[in-house]
Amino acid sequence: MNLNGPSQSELNDTLDESDKAQFWLNETRVSPYTGELFQGQLVSRLEPKVMDVLVMLANNANAVLSPQTIFSHVWPRSIYSPVSIRRAISQIRIALNDHDKTVLKTHPKRGYALYANVRRVAERDSLSSEQQTLSSTLQQPRREKGHLKTMVLTVSPVALICIWLFSVMLKSTASNSPEVENIQPLTASPQNEYYSRFTPDSKAIVYLKTKADDSNATEVWLTAADRSYSQKIWEHNADIRYFSWAEANPASAGYRLVYAVAQPDHLQFESVLFDRHFQVESRQVHFDLAGKIGISTFVTLGQNVYFLAKHEAVNRMYRGDLSTGKTEVLLSPTEQFNPYRIALSADKNSLTVLGFDRQRHSIIKRLSLTDGKSEVIADLGPNWYFINYVEALNGYLLSDGKHLQFLDESNQLKDIAFENYDFLHFPSVSPNGKLLTFTQTKLQGNAYIHWYEQDEAQHLSNSNRHTWLVSLSPSGKYVTFVSNRNGYAQIFVKVLTDGREWLVYANQQQHLALSQPVWNENETKLAFARNGLLTTVEWQQNNHQAVNETQIVGTPTQWLDQGSRILFERKSADESLWFEYAEGHDPIHKRTLKQGRLVVTNAGHFVVTKREVQRGNGQTIFAAPEHQRIVAHKWHKNALWLLIEQSASVYHLRQISAEGKTSQLIRTLPAPDGTVSDFNEAGVVYSDLEADKDIVTLELR
Structure with a gap:
């Protein structure tokens, strides 16, 4: 047994196409291509990346591989994350019924080793009897196949052009889905940093941070999008829940940040005016709601702030006037629709409201601010989401806490592919459409x-x-x-x-x-x-x-x-x-x-x-x-x-x-x-x- 692990030259690469072949791991037959593990009549499945980890360990059986080595081969274009490795190891152990961790063993501060008899599966052995029968059928005389080939060659040029145009349309449609790369942490301090939004010029990211010496106080920080500088721009002696950028006074060249402060007996909306260098010019208290109030993320339009507030277990949508301090209820829950998130919309005279219907499906509605009427945009199914309208992409960025998705202007929902193993919330996109930010929460508890x-x-x-x-x-x-x-x-x-x-x-x-x-x-x-x-x-x-x-x-x-x-x-x-x-x-x-x-x-x-x-x-x-x-x-x-x-x-x-x-x-x-x-x-x-x-x-x- 090699506790130091194989050298780089000795390491068997898991990503070679030959490693898609089936193999035996003790009495378990593993099919990397389909992600399946066969144990008698029981079949379990692994995700592609988790299967790649298993293949790499099997190719290097009885040798200790460090987490960094595994990660660099399975996730070559990602930032090292030990959570990804631990999750993969846990899933492999479950699939192998390795509850006592004797097959896939952890060597503290060194890595992981697979102790098993690993051998290739012969091609014929890997086929079930049904598959073998099908294989025999496919090896019948090929006269019919030859005839079909002749038919294909005689297809008219017009049909071929139509097929080509259709493939181009498919590629064009697929390209509308946003793609992401280069995931990078913006913060990494002992305090919790959460709820981030870009500045209106896209040059920096503003976020909330718990104060080191007072857990009830909140700091507001700004970090340049290129990480060149970071500074605290505001703090409050109470809990700032969320914030939103509002229109500043036309005479000012700066920015106005509206935020909600949770007090023991009321919820208060305030704002702070910054100059263009994010130095504080003034602070203003706008209005409050009496009682113990819960609030979700909110948006501003002109001199109005729109928010969902929960009081005595009832979630209502309000409009608050930042200039007069007056508030009014715009939407109350019903059995047919119970709102839980709001966002901006392409139409400046409407808002987007996300809520549950009677079947607990998340429904996106567009609510008119002129006549109060609403229309259904999309049914997202039985899950729970964060939502943010992205003007630069003309659609909605969504997160179910695990994945990112995008709902385009034609109401087509598309996945945004990237690896994530933690709780993902409050996603947003920069006004110029070049960067995406979110809060990543790692939960740990026994x-x-x-x-x-x-x-x-x-x-x-x-x-x-x-x-x-x-x-x-x-x-x-x-x-x-x-x-x-x-x-x-x-x-x-x-x-x-x-x-x-x-x-x-x-x-x-x-x-x-x-x-x-x-x-x-x-x-x-x-x-x-x-x-x-x-x-x-x-x-x-x-x-x-x-x-x-x-x-x-x-x-x-x-x-x-x-x-x-x-x-x-x-x-x-x-x-x-x-x-x-x-x-x-x-x-x-x-x-x-x-x-x-x-x-x-x-x-x-x-x-x-x-x-x-x-x-x-x-x-x-x-x-x-x-x-x-x-x-x-x-x-x-x-x-x-x-x-x-x-x-x-x-x-x-x-x-x-x-x-x-x-x-x-x-x-x-x-x-x-x-x-x-x-x-x-x-x-x-x-x-x-x-x-x-x-x-x-x-x-x-």
């Missing part, structure tokens, strides 16, 4: 279980990615959780006694949002939502079957009747609608709640809020003392269990009987060091999270 009788919590995961939304099975034998260890959210099941794991929902469409999985009583089914649409999985240790509903919108919270029905919640404006659903039947509406969550029991149901538990008739049967809150609840073993935060360091575990007649304190426990996702009478599961945000640029061509 899950833990703390058995009440033990002093220390145990790791449920230990990776450089993010594991969260953990659920304990009713018996406590298993946990299920969401993890992005392979670059996007997937659902796994783990045995707590021996650590075995199964990938039970691969999420091949790479939906951005998966909700917390819910177990049925027999531990044979899981239910969760993918971007708000109900999904169920029937699972066994080596067999998993998913059912993706396309019409059932809502988040499951509880299985009923041993797994024959599901209770789910659907949020609508300022209330929650609760339904029961059995596969093949229409959902049955159970309750509508202004606050709280529904729990169905054999004797009726409870409503659980942050402070109280009520019977279905509204009678309060438990109220947490002042300054305490209910952190989590669950229906378990024919009783309602509550986890209550007494203080920052102490939790209470309480049980309420099925009829709601008795309530008793079960135990006091130390507060978990993270976000609680589930618990039972024996332990609590929780997760932590670190987010590293940086600004990245791409060149457009």
